[in-house]
Amino acid sequence: MGLMYRFLGFMFLGFLLFCKAEGAIRYYDFVVKESNFTRLCSTKSILTVNDRFPGPEIQVNKGDTVFVNVHNQGTYGITIHWHGVKMPRNPWSDGPEYVTQCPIPAGTNFTQEINFSTEEGTLWWHAHSDWSRATVHGAIIVYTANADNGTSYPYPKPHGEQTIVIASWYKADVMEV
Ligand SMILES: *[C@@H]1O[C@H](CO)[C@@H](O)[C@H](O)[C@H]1NC(C)=O
Ligand SMILES: *[C@@H]1O[C@H](CO)[C@@H](O)[C@H](O)[C@H]1NC(C)=O
Ligand SMILES: *[C@@H]1O[C@H](CO)[C@@H](O)[C@H](O)[C@H]1NC(C)=O
Ligand SMILES: *[C@@H]1O[C@H](CO)[C@@H](O)[C@H](O)[C@H]1NC(C)=O
Numbered sequence: 001m002g003l004m005y006r007f008l009g010f011m012f013l014g015f016l017l018f019c020k021a022e023g024a025i026r027y028y029d030f031v032v033k034e035s036n037f038t039r040l041c042s043t044k045s046i047l048t049v050n051d052r053f054p055g056p057e058i059q060v061n062k063g064d065t066v067f068v069n070v071h072n073q074g075t076y077g078i079t080i081h082w083h084g085v086k087m088p089r090n091p092w093s094d095g096p097e098y099v100t101q102c103p104i105p106a107g108t109n110f111t112q113e114i115n116f117s118t119e120e121g122t123l124w125w126h127a128h129s130d131w132s133r134a135t136v137h138g139a140i141i142v143y144t145a146n147a148d149n150g151t152s153y154p155y156p157k158p159h160g161e162q163t164i165v166i167a168s169w170y171k172a173d174v175m176e177v
Pocket of ligand 4 (some may be wrong): 069109110111
């Protein structure tokens, strides 16, 4: 009997690993660089990702793996943190500078690997180095797993979706602040 349970346990583990391997692999390029933006009647140069503020949206299904090639074309070292995403066995891609990884030096690139496991819903990513997060951030939308994308929400399927990112706008240079 015990052996039977152990066998079933192995089968279940194998099934879980199989399910995990089912997730899609997605690639993003994040080019971090200065760009001029006008907000609240003033124009200034801010650090952006792909010339966008807020930055590009990451869209995945639960269980997917994402590789983000971060090209740091700014002046300071930087890392990107995947806020709210568990990083099982993968902390060195999690972002907090000098805690789990060194910052990506200016003029170089580094690919961060994000394994989505149990999350569903709307999360966000942001720079995790000093004040750079003030302008370097964006949304992460985690849809349900592939098989039932859009069919198993705990509410009727919406007619449309709009992402709202709330942030502060500093008139001063955030790095000087
Ligand atoms: C922003 O605009 C200023 C003034 O026009 C210009 O000198 C600067 O090069 C621009 N910065 C970027 C990153 O385009
Ligand atoms: C999930 O389905 C929605 C609605 O059909 C679609 O807009 C979205 O791109 C899908 N998500 C992914 C990650 O494929
Ligand atoms: C993340 O997912 C990829 C693709 O499924 C896999 O090759 C890799 O081993 C996973 N990494 C971790 C730390 O689980
Ligand atoms: C840097 O980017 C190049 C080209 O986009 C890529 O081939 C290389 O793997 C990246 N290096 C790292 C460390 O991520």
